[in-house]
Amino acid sequence: MGATDTKLKERIKELTCLYEVTSIIVNSDYDRLETSLEAIAYSLKKACQYEDQAEVTLVSGDYAVKTDGFQPTKTALKSEIKVFNEVNGFVKIGYPSGKYSVSDFLKEEQILLNNVSLAISNLLERKQIHDSELAVRRKMEHSDRLHILGEITAGIAHELNTPLANILGFTELLKDRLSDKEAVRDLQKIVDNAIFSREIVKKLMFFACEMPQNINVVQLNPIVENILNLLAPSLGKKKIKLSKKFSSDDVQIRADTVQLTQVLFNLIMNAVYYSPVGGHVGLVVVENGNHVQIRISDEGPGIDPKNKDRIFEPFFTTKPLGEGSGLGLSVVHGIINSHKGSIAHERNNPIGTIFTVNFPKI
Template sequence: MTTTKDKLKERVKELTCLYEVTSIIVNSDYDQLDASLEAIVYCLKRAWQFENVTEAYLKVNEYQVQTDDFKHNMVTLISKIKVFNKIEGEVIVGYPPNQYTHDDFLVEEQTLLNNVALDIGNLIERKQIRDSEAITRRKMERTDRLHILGEITAGIAHELNTPLANILGFSELLTDKVTDQETVRDLKKIMDSAIFSREIVKKLMFFACEMPQEMKTVKLIPIVTGVIKLLGPSLRNKKIKLVSTFENERIELRGDTVQLTQVLFNLIMNAIYYSPENGIITVKVLETDGFVLLKIADHGKGIPAELEDKVFEPFFTTKPIGEGSGLGLSVVHGIITSHKGSIEHTKNTPKGTIFTVNFPKQ
């Protein structure tokens, strides 16, 4: 490049590229970033001195785009893409190696590439912030919804306790007075139904954190192994292999033994139900500073995206009618909340679900 006209032409191309990249980023759809990043690499192709042979490549996080004829053996300029001050990718512009050398690049082109890499990093940062805010908002909405459901459920449970106790008590009195066996059988059916209803009320009170607890320091691993042993027949019926990993056999936390058993029973039983025959379930117990993590993973169909926020709601179930009351996970959520812990579910790889329970030790 020898003439002022040529130099001016290159500066115009560079400024045009920066303007186009900025416009692409401002108008980006965060849910379709591939299209925006592809548009950026083609802007770069047009901005270089020998644009007819210029090719570009961009990789950041899970995104990877390039112009049609890009080859990794080209003579290249490279600029790293930083996201929150951590290198997460790179953007590369290259010339054919048999025709050009590094001396054919302009100093200004490296500056342009660095600026574009900076803009891309800022774009990815904004997307991650937006995604994080969306996740936090969904969690808060779910927590609020479950809190309201808990208050309603507690009220319903308290209101039902008295009439159920009356039904059960008077049925028992009548059983003692009646001699007709058919009437006694009918009264037994009434009592059985009342007892069943009382168990439902008890589960509702677990969800609403209304059940009394016997909190003490307990060893967690014996509880886990006890539940696994109890569920042995169910595992064998579906030929499921359960793999358990304990980071420390002496892990302790403060909790109610019966309620912790109920949490483990429900989560593992759920994993068994949704696992295919000859499947694998993994149970891991890990320790971090001040917390105990419990991870239960299956390889079932997983939780559909549209149902992810409903799994802890009472009476919600994807099981056929008669196979589940929809109270298992809501009870689990209530118990964990009353232990000042948290529970979340994530997708397993290649398929299935991982439930992660986080208990404070004290």
């Protein structure tokens, strides 16, 4: 075969490869991108001058694909994959190192490799945009659902307040009129359950943002210390080892004292609840740039990955029936948002969960 025929053959292979790569990208499923990248690798292999000897590998972010016979020791051409101008990986074409050198590659092969890596870069950029749009849409849908639920909840809470007050009032009157100790004990159970129900109503009203705020500059450290004093019996009962650290003796934020207490009480109580007997709970308060950061860590079982996006949903709980209303973290989330703060969670090392709360610094 003459030199002209050889060049023509190679040119056809290159154009065929580019057409195949374009087709693969157009028909890519963003949820199964690894399959598309593997198809691109095999298409690139077919376009090489020595197709039977060539192998291809492609590495980018969470993706790593290669043709069957690729070895790291091969003599290879390489082209970088860039996603939004940041190097995110590479594509390599390799020949057996004992048989071929870099000079055996055609100049056109490097050009083809660069074009394919550019096409892959565009594909990965589009996937990131798609994922971001999907996350924003889900967040908006979630926000709409919470808004509707908040309006419904506020109405329910208002409706429940009056009958609960009546139950408590009339039960206390009956207790004063009865001398039967057993009957009084039963009435006390009614009182206790009514008070418990009233607390749930309060949480509903917090969640629905129906509780008026009284925002002032507050000293954070004394509030934390008061909460820890309140929780001392719970810590002692489970023999929890508590460590606390304050970056300063005078940490101040603008907050509603009652709501801030509720946020920290819920988070620390959850950490105690999920920690094993003799476990460790850590509390760190630091001033971080324009924010005051509070980190609460535990050694519990951690958050199941399938629940990580649901833990702030109202009425969602992993606690046994009767031990949790599923409102604690949703109320916490709502209060923190109303204070223009943020809350996030991550895995603790080696086990457990860390909740991080950020409040704007004064």
